[in-house]
């Protein structure tokens with residue numbers, strides 16, 4: 021299973037990269053705004069800064085919602101750095117744009133996926149990654165993990181190569197359950213990745229070993 025970090029915070033990206041288990045980064049306009057990154061040149065520079073920290077794929081989202089706009093924005097993003105993956109929303113023109121970039125050999129991440137039907141369309145268009153937002157589904161009393169399960173079955177039935185990128189991950193059990201189901205990637209805040217480390221028996225066991233080592 022690949023681990024991506026879901027942030028535009030350079031310090032957190034560096035911390036996750038230094039851990040040695042990071043496979044990539046996902047960003048979105050909200051995460052960029054949270055870091056105070058504004059204006060096209062600053063945004064592009066920030067994506068480059070991220071690419072210079074990590075070795076894996078870095079999703080950079082278009083903000084246009086029409087086909088021509090998504091193509092021109094996506095082309096600028098894709099030429100910025102070979103690690104950039106063009107992140108495109110699950111809308112009608114988005115599907116057309118994903119198809120366009122797929123045919124040009126440019127990686128895409130289809131975002132804002134909330135149903136199996138949307139996931140099927142993203143795979144048909146050839147998306148590299150497809151991002152179901154499991155936490156946001158849980159927020160509205162709908163089982164986000166069940167969606168991952170359904171999509172895994174559908175993709176396996178037909179051998180679609182689109183990777184299931186579980187997004188909107190809120191806690192470590194989301195990662196564990198996604199791993200059991202067979203999601204290809206989980207993108208998470210740093211706190212959720214670090215939460216995987218924790219166990220009270222590890223802490224007490226280590227304290228005991230260290231105490232005994234002094235005897």
Ligand code: G3P
Pocket residue numbers: 026046047048153155156187188189207
């Ligand atoms: O990057 C998309 C997704 O991971 C957003 O998560 O926590 O805003 O629902 P969240």
